[in-house]
Amino acid sequence: MTEIMASGVRGFYRGSDIIDERRIDPAYGAVDAYELMAPIIDTDKAMHWLMNLVESKGAHFVTETITRDLVDLEDSLRARFDADVIVNCTGLQGEVLAGDDTVYPIRGGLIRVINDGTDFPKVDAALTITADAAGSANEIVFLVPRNDNILLIGGIAEPHEWELNLTLDSPIIRRMRERCEKFLPGLKYARVDPDYPFAQGLRPFRGKNVRVERELRRTGSRIVHSYGQGGAGWSLSFGCAQDVAMLVEEALSGVPARPMAEMTNDWKIPKTERRRW
Ligand SMILES: Cc1cc2nc3c(=O)[nH]c(=O)nc-3n(C[C@H](O)[C@H](O)[C@H](O)COP(=O)(O)OP(=O)(O)OC[C@H]3O[C@@H](n4cnc5c(N)ncnc54)[C@H](O)[C@@H]3O)c2cc1C
Numbered sequence: 001m002t003e004i005m006a007s008g009v010r011g012f013y014r015g016s017d018i019i020d021e022r023r024i025d026p027a028y029g030a031v032d033a034y035e036l037m038a039p040i041i042d043t044d045k046a047m048h049w050l051m052n053l054v055e056s057k058g059a060h061f062v063t064e065t066i067t068r069d070l071v072d073l074e075d076s077l078r079a080r081f082d083a084d085v086i087v088n089c090t091g092l093q094g095e096v097l098a099g100d101d102t103v104y105p106i107r108g109g110l111i112r113v114i115n116d117g118t119d120f121p122k123v124d125a126a127l128t129i130t131a132d133a134a135g136s137a138n139e140i141v142f143l144v145p146r147n148d149n150i151l152l153i154g155g156i157a158e159p160h161e162w163e164l165n166l167t168l169d170s171p172i173i174r175r176m177r178e179r180c181e182k183f184l185p186g187l188k189y190a191r192v193d194p195d196y197p198f199a200q201g202l203r204p205f206r207g208k209n210v211r212v213e214r215e216l217r218r219t220g221s222r223i224v225h226s227y228g229q230g231g232a233g234w235s236l237s238f239g240c241a242q243d244v245a246m247l248v249e250e251a252l253s254g255v256p257a258r259p260m261a262e263m264t265n266d267w268k269i270p271k272t273e274r275r276r277w
Helices: 002-006 017-021 043-056 070-081 091-097 171-183 185-189 230-252 260-267
Strands: 086-088 103-114 139-145 150-156 198-206 211-214 223-227
Touching: 070 086, 070 223, 091 103, 091 198, 091 223, 103 171, 103 230, 139 171, 150 171, 171 185, 198 230, 211 230, 211 260, 223 230
Parallel strands: 086 223
Antiparallel strands: 103 150, 103 198, 139 150, 211 223
């Protein structure tokens, strides 16, 4: 917390009065709190915006499943699509397309309730507690208001669960709701969104870390990988895209590919200077 305060993050405030102000149940046991300003991305809207942006720049979308390692298909795919470079962002399918057997999912689920102020006082700030305080890193309190009168109730993290078969009645989802109701009692009166009550998905993790790296198994390859962003894909997207662009430029100019681990210092070069080489 000292680091956050010192970093000059906008709107930082620490005080136990936040607990009352945000209507947290005093019986929950919270003794300290802090708040700060942070952007929230409405991902449904952002995906449309991104698709339009890419299309407006001349992209042509083709939907097709690739079932083999890209190293084997590189020449044929590049010839077929007249492509200078292939950028692989296939998440968990990195296992097949990049021969990476360290990718794995962490399943998550969110209940969507109506947050228009009629059933409970409108929640207008994201609320969470640290994993330490929650007593579990995998079952926490995670409440995020969306722009459109929806409150997301979470959260869970289930490593190595591949099936998207959770429902509102699954024990872990019932526990999630009960936990959040204990934290913020107003949620006992919450109505689920009838059109879209429950969202679930697989966060695409990877053994070591995110992989933003050129293909190393084939000399002269023009494949650039970007996958394994796990549960921070939106947050990391800006930086990863910038690094992918740099690696694409490298591949096009014939610079030999290097392992990501050797490039740590390059990532620190300011963007404006990176383009010089
Ligand atoms: C529960 C949950 C919570 C999250 N919380 C956060 C958060 O707090 N902050 C944050 O920033 N992000 C969050 N995220 C977002 C998450 O980080 C992103 O969903 C993730 O990073 C997306 O990764 P991706 O684009 O690599 O993979 P995907 O979204 O899986 O995209 C892969 C793409 O590759 C395509 N593809 C896959 N296989 C093939 C194939 N064989 N052939 C052709 N195409 C293929 C797919 O069709 C898809 O378009 C959350 C996600 C979930 C599920």
